Amino acid sequence: MTFDWNAHRFSGGVLALDLANTVVFREAPERSQDRFSNRAEVPRFAAAAADFRKGEWGNVEFHSPMSQSEVTKLINIREAINRLFRAAVHEGGLKSEPLSTFLRLGSDLVCDGKGEQMLTLPHASNVGRQLSLAAAAFLSGVRLFEPSRLERIKICPNCHWLYYDESRNRSRRWCDMSVCGNRAKARRYYDRNGKQAGSNHV
Numbered sequence: 001m002t003f004d005w006n007a008h009r010f011s012g013g014v015l016a017l018d019l020a021n022t023v024v025f026r027e028a029p030e031r032s033q034d035r036f037s038n039r040a041e042v043p044r045f046a047a048a049a050a051d052f053r054k055g056e057w058g059n060v061e062f063h064s065p066m067s068q069s070e071v072t073k074l075i076n077i078r079e080a081i082n083r084l085f086r087a088a089v090h091e092g093g094l095k096s097e098p099l100s101t102f103l104r105l106g107s108d109l110v111c112d113g114k115g116e117q118m119l120t121l122p123h124a125s126n127v128g129r130q131l132s133l134a135a136a137a138f139l140s141g142v143r144l145f146e147p148s149r150l151e152r153i154k155i156c157p158n159c160h161w162l163y164y165d166e167s168r169n170r171s172r173r174w175c176d177m178s179v180c181g182n183r184a185k186a187r188r189y190y191d192r193n194g195k196q197a198g199s200n201h202v
């Protein structure tokens with residue numbers, strides 16, 4: 001069965017966080033799972049992201065990495081995005097070490113592509129643009145530096161995904177109410193009503 005890159009997988013709300021969320025359960029290493037451990041999922045993610053992130057990017061095409069070194073660059077920027085914004089949530093702001101790593105890797109990414117990449121920060125435009133998935137994720141992350149955006153980044157207590165809370169009073173508690181919110185509700189129900197046979201806490 002192929003993996004489904006559905007709307008739930010794009011609960012991050014912006015490309016940078018969606019990319020970081022291709023690893024599930026980041027804060028529980030024994031349960032952690034990397035969707036890109038199957039490299040065939042990378043181009044499928046890139047295609048789905050162009051569709052789900054139209055509100056952020058407009059008419060865009062994300063080029064998936066072709067060579068092994070490009071795949072490595074994508075994974076490196078993914079991990080840098082995760083460290084930078086996870087630390088920002090936990091510690092209340094951008095921290096120098098993860099920020100420096102993020103900028104250093106991003107600096108390389110914007111030099112790739114023989115100057116042909118359209119490197120304007122993401123905005124919803126009908127003018128078609130193309131750039132590498134890794135450079136796009138970097139630019140999407142840069143746009144989150146603005147304090148009013150940074151303070152909207154949260155961590156889902158169920159799956160540990162990073163997500164951008166666009167609700168008016170910043171009241172969103174889960175990456176996706178219909179998935180993680182409901183799982184937590186079910187768990188509370190079982191806790192209240194005693195353990196039932198076969199109800200393992202997944």
Ligand SMILES: [Zn+2]
Nearest residue numbers: 156159175180
């Ligand atoms: Zn979640």
